[in-house]
Amino acid sequence: MSEExxxxxxxxxxxxxxxxxxxxxxxxxFRFPPEPNGYLHIGHTKAIGISFxxxxxxxxxxxxxxxxxxxxxxxxxxxxxxxxxxxxxxYQWENELYSSDYFQKLYDWAAQMIKDGKAYVDSQSxxxxxxxxxxxxxxxxxxxxxxxxxxxNLDLFxxxxxxxxEAGEHVLRAKIDMEDPNMLMRDPLMYRVMYAHHHRTGDDWxxxxxxxxxxxxxxxxxxxxxxxxxxxxxxxxKLYNWFREHVYDYAKEELPMPPKQxxxxxxxxxxxxMSKRKLLRLVEEGKVTGWNxxxxxxxxxxxxxxYTPNSIRQFIDKVGVAKRENVIDVSLLxxxxxxxxxxxxxxxxxxxxxxxxxITNYPEGKxxxxxxxxxxxxxxxxxxxxxxxxxxxxxxxxxKEEAGNKFFRLKLGGEVRLKNAYIxxxxxxxxxxxxxxxxxxxxxxxxxxxxxKGTLHWVSVPHAIKAEVREYDRLFIDESPDxxxxxxxxxxxNPNSLKIRTxxxxxxxxxxxxxxQFQFQRLGYFNVDNDSKSGALVFNKTVGLRDSWAKQKPKxxxxxxxxxxxxxxxxxxxxxxxxxxxxxxxxxxxxxxxxQQKVKAEIQSLAKDVPYxxxxxxxxxxxxxAGTRIAVMIALKEQLKNGLQRNxxxxxxxxxxxxxxxxxLVDEANGI
Numbered sequence: 001m002s003e004e005x006x007x008x009x010x011x012x013x014x015x016x017x018x019x020x021x022x023x024x025x026x027x028x029x030f031r032f033p034p035e036p037n038g039y040l041h042i043g044h045t046k047a048i049g050i051s052f053x054x055x056x057x058x059x060x061x062x063x064x065x066x067x068x069x070x071x072x073x074x075x076x077x078x079x080x081x082x083x084x085x086x087x088x089x090x091y092q093w094e095n096e097l098y099s100s101d102y103f104q105k106l107y108d109w110a111a112q113m114i115k116d117g118k119a120y121v122d123s124q125s126x127x128x129x130x131x132x133x134x135x136x137x138x139x140x141x142x143x144x145x146x147x148x149x150x151x152x153n154l155d156l157f158x159x160x161x162x163x164x165x166e167a168g169e170h171v172l173r174a175k176i177d178m179e180d181p182n183m184l185m186r187d188p189l190m191y192r193v194m195y196a197h198h199h200r201t202g203d204d205w206x207x208x209x210x211x212x213x214x215x216x217x218x219x220x221x222x223x224x225x226x227x228x229x230x231x232x233x234x235x236x237x238k239l240y241n242w243f244r245e246h247v248y249d250y251a252k253e254e255l256p257m258p259p260k261q262x263x264x265x266x267x268x269x270x271x272x273x274m275s276k277r278k279l280l281r282l283v284e285e286g287k288v289t290g291w292n293x294x295x296x297x298x299x300x301x302x303x304x305x306x307y308t309p310n311s312i313r314q315f316i317d318k319v320g321v322a323k324r325e326n327v328i329d330v331s332l333l334x335x336x337x338x339x340x341x342x343x344x345x346x347x348x349x350x351x352x353x354x355x356x357x358x359i360t361n362y363p364e365g366k367x368x369x370x371x372x373x374x375x376x377x378x379x380x381x382x383x384x385x386x387x388x389x390x391x392x393x394x395x396x397x398x399x400k401e402e403a404g405n406k407f408f409r410l411k412l413g414g415e416v417r418l419k420n421a422y423i424x425x426x427x428x429x430x431x432x433x434x435x436x437x438x439x440x441x442x443x444x445x446x447x448x449x450x451x452x453k454g455t456l457h458w459v460s461v462p463h464a465i466k467a468e469v470r471e472y473d474r475l476f477i478d479e480s481p482d483x484x485x486x487x488x489x490x491x492x493x494n495p496n497s498l499k500i501r502t503x504x505x506x507x508x509x510x511x512x513x514x515x516x517q518f519q520f521q522r523l524g525y526f527n528v529d530n531d532s533k534s535g536a537l538v539f540n541k542t543v544g545l546r547d548s549w550a551k552q553k554p555k556x557x558x559x560x561x562x563x564x565x566x567x568x569x570x571x572x573x574x575x576x577x578x579x580x581x582x583x584x585x586x587x588x589x590x591x592x593x594x595x596q597q598k599v600k601a602e603i604q605s606l607a608k609d610v611p612y613x614x615x616x617x618x619x620x621x622x623x624x625x626a627g628t629r630i631a632v633m634i635a636l637k638e639q640l641k642n643g644l645q646r647n648x649x650x651x652x653x654x655x656x657x658x659x660x661x662x663x664x665l666v667d668e669a670n671g672i
Contacts, residue, residue: 216259472540
């Protein structure tokens with residue numbers, strides 16, 4: 001769908017309505033207001049995408065404003081990381097601003113509120129203040145210091161600023177209503193005493209404004225037209241407006257436009273923690289190597305792992321802007337990076353669990369440099385030369401001494417095609433004293449037109465370069481690790497989230513640079529890590545070629561009931577059609593080519609009687625059931641020809657198929 005015809009989200013509707021009601025377009029101004037107390041994570045990308053996306057759509061400025069009001073937890077490192085991450089995502093801010101820029105103005109406005117009887121200094125302990133707040137069902141009670149005189153409050157507030165009191169001895173509170181049903185309105189704190197060195201203002205201040213006071217007034221000072229934040233701040237809107245209205249009386253001639261707050265659903269991702277505090281704990285307790293560990297959901301971590309800016313922006317676009325909270329499956333994010341890298345990453349060969357193959361009828365000492373296509377998805381990617389010799393490595397799992405007819409890799413007496421090279425046949429094996437296979441002896445054929453079912457990647461032994469390969473998995477084994485009341489989220493840290501191997505790579509990778517991305521054929525997408533040095537490459541696994549977690553997820557019982565109900569309502573003919581297609585698929589790969597063509601025609605004929613939902617349900621069919629997936633692909637192709645609209649699940653299924661080990665499936669997928 002083009003940008004011109006894409007429907008407006010609810011925030012855009014609000015903006016369009018404001019413009020229609022007289023707001024000049026040149027008054028539109030947005031901001032992204034991170035707190036510099038940690039690195040940005042994937043959850044922040046939604047807020048970044050919304051604010052900067054609106055700036056791009058309406059050609060309006062977007063401020064990057066750091067809400068730096070808690071120096072005890074803020075560092076310049078975090079400021080630098082946030083700027084670096086936003087720039088990497090491809091966004092540019094209009095002004096770099098800080099709430100600390102407004103400390104004096106905020107202080108002056110707070111003093112004016114004291115003079116207007118709208119704020120007072122409270123000298124109770126934090127525990128007493130908390131108790132007096134009441135509960136959602138019980139009203140609060142007034143502080144005994146609520147009716148101090150204006151003069152006394154001003155004197156105490158000045159003393160707080162001058163460092164005359166200990167931390168916690170006094171606070172400044174807004175005087176609103178201790179019986180308000182919204183507990184945030186029950187005389188909220190505006191200032192507290194804190195003796196901490198600020199990363200920008202140094203030791204100039206020993207009182208710091210609270211977030212609710214600072215945030216809205218910073219928006220006002222900057223003349224932000226639409227203050228956009230996530231749903232957890234919706235209860236804060238009433239307080240945001242209360243502060244705004246009172247300050248507006250002081251500054252309306254200088255600052256004519258009061259901002260409006262609007263909320264959107266935050267991004268919640270499965271198998272992921274979205275709390276900077278909890279992410280910091282992972283760092284401090286050594287579960288990861290730092291904020292930019294490739295297992296972390298931080299933007300820095302995702303970048304180091306090999307995610308691209310485009311893949312993250314595409315992900316945010318697919319998630320959309322919603323009003324209600326929901327949890328997005330992390331597999332959608334993984335799909336987006338697969339889709340992006342499939343177009344841009346060059347294909348190379350690497351072996352991670354090597355098994356030596358000796359081609360006995362290939363001359364000793366001979367080598368050939370064979371042509372290999374870099375990327376079939378990119379016409380401009382060109383080709384490269386890969387060396388071939390008498391001894392090569394293949395993956396251990398690609399060979400079995402004995403295997404059934406459905407094993408399409410190498411077995412004794414069987415033939416396979418070597419990618420970009422020849423066809424080989426396994427004749428015998430060499431074993432060590434423990435019975436482990438150490439070598440497979442093969443013969444090769446120069447008849448590359450011969451049809452064989454399996455294709456293997458490989459690397460020439462004398463030409464192979466070694467590299468450290470870090471295979472990453474999800475950091476948590478639980479879909480919602482921080483939702484268990486009786487368990488700490490740390491209990492769900494995946495102990496196998498990192499596996500380090502020695503990889504054997506084709507020599508074209510010898511000069512690979514940090515950040516470069518490749519598809520290791522049949523294995524996944526990898527990029528060169530920051531730890532790489534000349535002669536000592538380190539690769540990170542970005543993502544596999546297919547979702548290895550999908551088959552592990554238990555089906556929700558409600559989903560089972562829904563499927564049964566839907567199946568019961570389907571016409572008998574349609575239920576029969578999908579069953580017949582599945583039956584054809586089970587035997588498809590074992591049929592001679594002439595019979596396969598007849599079965600294919602039958603499947604194409606049946607496709608019109610199959611609901612798309614039933615085909616989609618088979619997208620996750622196990623890898624070993626190649627025939628079923630081929631049958632589904634044939635039926636899907638027919639439905640697409642007849643007007644079925646492609647979606648992200650269809651795209652993911654086709655993308656996986658194109659990188660499959662089964663050539664018949666690859667051929668069908670390439671035909672779409």
